[in-house]
Amino acid sequence: MYGKDLQTLVQYLAKLPGLGPRSGRRAALHLLKHREDLMHPLIEALTLVRERIRSCGLCGNYDTTDPCQLCKDPGRDDHLVCVVESVADLWALERAACFRGRYHVLGGTLSVLEGVQPEDLKIPQLLRRLQQTGIQEVILALNATVDGQTTAHYLADRLEEAGVQVTALAHGVPIGGELDYLDDGTLSAAIRARRNLVA
Amino acid sequence: MYGKDLQTLVQYLAKLPGLGPRSGRRAALHLLKHREDLMHPLIEALTLVRERIRSCGLCGNYDTTDPCQLCKDPGRDDHLVCVVESVADLWALERAACFRGRYHVLGGTLSVLEGVQPEDLKIPQLLRRLQQTGIQEVILALNATVDGQTTAHYLADRLEEAGVQVTALAHGVPIGGELDYLDDGTLSAAIRARRNLVA
Numbered sequence: 001m002y003g004k005d006l007q008t009l010v011q012y013l014a015k016l017p018g019l020g021p022r023s024g025r026r027a028a029l030h031l032l033k034h035r036e037d038l039m040h041p042l043i044e045a046l047t048l049v050r051e052r053i054r055s056c057g058l059c060g061n062y063d064t065t066d067p068c069q070l071c072k073d074p075g076r077d078d079h080l081v082c083v084v085e086s087v088a089d090l091w092a093l094e095r096a097a098c099f100r101g102r103y104h105v106l107g108g109t110l111s112v113l114e115g116v117q118p119e120d121l122k123i124p125q126l127l128r129r130l131q132q133t134g135i136q137e138v139i140l141a142l143n144a145t146v147d148g149q150t151t152a153h154y155l156a157d158r159l160e161e162a163g164v165q166v167t168a169l170a171h172g173v174p175i176g177g178e179l180d181y182l183d184d185g186t187l188s189a190a191i192r193a194r195r196n197l198v199a
Numbered sequence: 200m201y202g203k204d205l206q207t208l209v210q211y212l213a214k215l216p217g218l219g220p221r222s223g224r225r226a227a228l229h230l231l232k233h234r235e236d237l238m239h240p241l242i243e244a245l246t247l248v249r250e251r252i253r254s255c256g257l258c259g260n261y262d263t264t265d266p267c268q269l270c271k272d273p274g275r276d277d278h279l280v281c282v283v284e285s286v287a288d289l290w291a292l293e294r295a296a297c298f299r300g301r302y303h304v305l306g307g308t309l310s311v312l313e314g315v316q317p318e319d320l321k322i323p324q325l326l327r328r329l330q331q332t333g334i335q336e337v338i339l340a341l342n343a344t345v346d347g348q349t350t351a352h353y354l355a356d357r358l359e360e361a362g363v364q365v366t367a368l369a370h371g372v373p374i375g376g377e378l379d380y381l382d383d384g385t386l387s388a389a390i391r392a393r394r395n396l397v398a
């Protein structure tokens with residue numbers, strides 16, 4: 001129906017997260033319809049990223065420089081390290097602009113089912129960072145999933161041995177959230193972690 | 200937060216149909232995580248498509264050759280032409296493998312609101328094809344939208360003048376469809392076009 005080249009493109013586009021065979025075809029047709037203003041610049045952007053973007057050897061973020069801009073920024077607090085599962089989580093925290101310390105990207109979570117061991121993640125590197133630098137507090141900003149929380153517990157034990165303060169993100173009602181739509185786990189966590197409004 | 204190159208890539212990925220800023224970021228991170236098995240082959244596939252794929256001068260399909268394989272195929276019926284809005288629709292009909300004639304891709308629909316005139320679509324080319332070749336029947340396989348049906352009515356008038364038989368896709372209950380979930384328009388069309396089961 002359509003040539004091998006186009007078929008190959010559809011196949012690879014379909015492998016992008018959020019796309020499948022049907023949306024892969026739609027994306028390919030959209031690219032063919034917008035050669036000048038989308039296909040050409042996308043090829044250029046992909047090629048530049050392939051050539052220039054590296055994983056930061058220190059924190060695991062993606063950047064053109066190694067160490068990355070976040071690790072090199074003299075304005076950030078060296079005593080505070082935020083541990084996240086993925087670069088996507090790091091980006092989410094940076095968008096929120098609520099944290100001015102350093103980061104450490106684990107690259108996943110521990111998982112018995114999938115056989116992910118501490119050595120498969122950047123956990124040894126994290127422990128080495130603790131010994132070499134003056135880190136005082138590690139914030140565990142892992143996802144509130146079973147694997148995320150298992151990893152957090154494991155890390156909390158290891159980090160306590162290393163003698164640093166270990167904290168974790170608060171659980172509770174999301175800002176703008178309605179109680180009626182929240183799951184029981186979140187509501188229980190919010191009740192347990194209730195705070196005094198009047199001192 | 201992340202370099203300019205990566206930001207540019209995210210922006211272009213977000214322009215693909217079905218993706219937005221968030222899924223564009225996810226796609227970029229996925230590509231960085233799968234350099235060898237996705238990013239490199241995707242760049243290669245895009246480059247090949249950019250270099251090789253052209254629009255067929257006769258029917259409007261995309262292919263490496265012009266005329267395309269479908270137009271050149273000696274096994275297809277030259278007397279029958281199926282008019283579709285887009286290449287995606289042509290591909291959908293080819294997947295169904297229910298039609299062995301030729302195609303004609305309009306490249307859109309007439310639209311008063313968006314100012315799309317017959318000359319903006321491949322309608323003059325269709326009328327020329329009718330004069331030059333032995334087309335006997337034109338099947339209007341346009342979408343069952345307001346603009347699609349407006350275009351079908353306009354084409355039906357023009358094609359009747361040209362002296363060919365004009366047909367359109369049947370409306371009715373989709374195979375596997377449940378009446379309770381169908382809209383009123385489809386149900387009315389299915390009732391109006393009811394057929395004799397016993398001859």
